[in-house]
Amino acid sequence: MNLRLDSALKWLVVSVILLNMPIRPVVPFPADRPANRAGASAQPELPSGPQIRAAMEWFASHRAWIDDEQARLTEIPAPSFEESERAAAVKVLLSAVGLEVSTDKAGNVIGLLRGESDKELVILSAHLDTVFPAGTDVKVHRDKSRMTAPGISDNGAGLVALVAVARALHEARIQPRRTILFVADVGEEGEGNLRGMRALVDAYRERLKAVIVLDGSSIDHVTTKALASRRVEVVITGPGGHSWSDFGIPNPINALVRGSVRFINTRVPSSPRTTYNLGQIEGGTSVNSIPHEARLKVDLRSEGDDELIRLESALRDCIAAGIRDEMETARDRSKGKLEWRLDLLGSRPGGELAPNSPLLATLRAADEAVHNQSRLERASTDANIPLSLGIEAIAIGAGGNGGGAHSLQEWYESDGREIGLQRVLLTLLGASGIVGEKS
Numbered sequence: 364m365n366l367r368l369d370s371a372l373k374w375l376v377v378s379v380i381l382l383n384m385p386i387r388p389v390v391p392f393p394a395d396r397p398a399n400r401a402g403a404s405a406q407p408e409l410p411s412g413p414q415i416r417a418a419m420e421w422f423a424s425h426r427a428w429i430d431d432e433q434a435r436l437t438e439i440p441a442p443s444f445e446e447s448e449r450a451a452a453v454k455v456l457l458s459a460v461g462l463e464v465s466t467d468k469a470g471n472v473i474g475l476l477r478g479e480s481d482k483e484l485v486i487l488s489a490h491l492d493t494v495f496p497a498g499t500d501v502k503v504h505r506d507k508s509r510m511t512a513p514g515i516s517d518n519g520a521g522l523v524a525l526v527a528v529a530r531a532l533h534e535a536r537i538q539p540r541r542t543i544l545f546v547a548d549v550g551e552e553g554e555g556n557l558r559g560m561r562a563l564v565d566a567y568r569e570r571l572k573a574v575i576v577l578d579g580s581s582i583d584h585v586t587t588k589a590l591a592s593r594r595v596e597v598v599i600t601g602p603g604g605h606s607w608s609d610f611g612i613p614n615p616i617n618a619l620v621r622g623s624v625r626f627i628n629t630r631v632p633s634s635p636r637t638t639y640n641l642g643q644i645e646g647g648t649s650v651n652s653i654p655h656e657a658r659l660k661v662d663l664r665s666e667g668d669d670e671l672i673r674l675e676s677a678l679r680d681c682i683a684a685g686i687r688d689e690m691e692t693a694r695d696r697s698k699g700k701l702e703w704r705l706d707l708l709g710s711r712p713g714g715e716l717a718p719n720s721p722l723l724a725t726l727r728a729a730d731e732a733v734h735n736q737s738r739l740e741r742a743s744t745d746a747n748i749p750l751s752l753g754i755e756a757i758a759i760g761a762g763g764n765g766g767g768a769h770s771l772q773e774w775y776e777s778d779g780r781e782i783g784l785q786r787v788l789l790t791l792l793g794a795s796g797i798v799g800e801k802s
């Protein structure tokens with residue numbers, strides 16, 4: 364008990380000290396960081412000075428504006444492939460802070476902040492799209508600092524951070540050394556299959572030095588490892604008929620169910636972590652018709668490439684066995700048999716940031732500057748694309764707290780958001796470098 368009281372007291376004292384400490388915009392970078400011992404190119408020197416301080420302070424003095432814009436953007440529906448209306452709203456916001464804004468063929472909105480040189484580029488991105496289909500009620504309900512709406516965190520928090528950071532740099536008249544592209548990109552979620560980021564990296568690959576992806580709110584982790592995934596659709600077709608008079612002909616839904624039951628009994632290892640999800644199932648036209656089609660969408664993920672291949676072939680085997688079972692038990696095969704195929708909906712490549720990555724060292728310095736701690740994580744994000752090509756990339760949250768991502772109860776609380784935004788700003792400028800005051 365004493366021990367617990369003791370440590371609780373210590374914690375309290377430390378908390379009080381921390382709470383009373385002014386947030387230093389920039390601290391010197393300690394000499395003995397592990398990243399440096401591991402051989403990082405140079406000790407990252409975060410930019411500092413009155414302009415940086417002004418930019419850092421901008422967030423707290425515009426808290427209400429940031430909250431309001433987040434709510435406004437979230438209320439513009441943006442399912443993957445239907446992002447254009449929300450994209451137009453972001454375009455207006457980025458244009459208002461003096462960026463040269465364009466929209467590429469994919470639908471990405473790109474705001475260019477010209478650096479001293481545009482031979483080298485840094486991208487700060489946030490995805491526009493949500494997993495919620497058209498027609499979903501996306502009205503934001505606000506209660507003090509809490510906002511509730513589908514997509515409010517993922518990626519309302521990231522999108523508004525993109526705009527807020529661009530605006531803070533503008534107000535503080537900061538010019539980067541490397542050119543910065545502020546990008547609101549399309550097609551991150553689900554069947555979007557990272558198409559926006561693929562187009563971006565394709566277009567700028569030669570000059571691209573770093574990609575910082577803003578996704579969600581959490582600042583307690585940083586995604587440095589890209590989780591490989593495959594999304595597939597099983598399609599089974601058959602003759603179809605009347606539930607009573609044609610009873611006994613092979614039924615595609617039966618076959619799909621038989622195959623699915625086999626598949627969900629497949630054992631997957633916990634290391635490398637490997638997962639599957641039967642995410643969407645459809646087929647049939649009415650209760651009293653034998654369907655002529657059944658479809659199933661499956662998401663497969665693994666930390667190991669071999670496991671991913673194994674899992675996909677297990678799915679094929681199970682579906683094939685389900686078809687066989689259904690055909691064998693069919694009483695009437697005269698009207699035709701079942702056909703099936705497996706379509707690839709999306710494939711996200713894996714990849715990893717090197718432990719001695721300069722971008723990671725910069726993020727660590729930014730963490731230290733805002734007194735934040737974050738752990739490394741593996742996830743499936745827009746960063747998969749640059750990471751798979753060996754381009755420096757991370758995905759980070761934009762600050763505040765959130766939860767219930769991809770659910771109708773998704774929520775966000777903006778308390779403490781400034782720390783997240785400062786962390787983004789410092790990491791971005793650490794990656795781009797800055798030049799002196801604009802004339």
Ligand SMILES: [Zn+2]
Nearest residue numbers: 517518578579
């Ligand atoms: Zn997201």
